[in-house]
Amino acid sequence: MNSTSGVASSENRTKTVSLRLTEAEHAKIREIASRLGAAESAVIRYAIRSMINRLAPLHDSEANGFSLIPVFVEYGAELSSYFDLDVTRLERIINSEEKETQQVEREDLVLLAMSGLAEPKIHAKLRELQKKNVEHGDVPASLRNYFYDKYIYQTSVEKTGD
Numbered sequence: 001m002n003s004t005s006g007v008a009s010s011e012n013r014t015k016t017v018s019l020r021l022t023e024a025e026h027a028k029i030r031e032i033a034s035r036l037g038a039a040e041s042a043v044i045r046y047a048i049r050s051m052i053n054r055l056a057p058l059h060d061s062e063a064n065g066f067s068l069i070p071v072f073v074e075y076g077a078e079l080s081s082y083f084d085l086d087v088t089r090l091e092r093i094i095n096s097e098e099k100e101t102q103q104v105e106r107e108d109l110v111l112l113a114m115s116g117l118a119e120p121k122i123h124a125k126l127r128e129l130q131k132k133n134v135e136h137g138d139v140p141a142s143l144r145n146y147f148y149d150k151y152i153y154q155t156s157v158e159k160t161g162d
Helices: 003-012 023-036 040-054 065-083 087-095 106-116 119-130 136-153 156-160
Strands: none
Touching (some): 065 106
């Protein structure tokens, strides 16, 4: 037997899982399924696949440090509140096996952990880190720009100061 055909067939196998949903969640899934003319299970599979795609870097064991910044900038508030992510857990997730030059600074991890808090607290921390004024009404965009400019868009030379 060809070894690649075994891999492909095992990837296509499905597994039945049990989920605990509130009645309100189930009612919403039922309504979405009805409007789409689809089965409830198809809506749930879509939700799971969509979440897996949004959080793709987290299931890549090679992704650490800077490469995880987009996930936590875009979905950090949801992730922090749902999974109770504090600075220590974020540091372990993001910087665990990363070289010193690719690690996210602790102060920035604090800011990421705060992303689920009220905007005035984030605004104050962002002003402190940037050492410049941040428009109060534009905190989410300022937060996103801060992280992308610092960790994603700059070259490695700019990041290391060489």
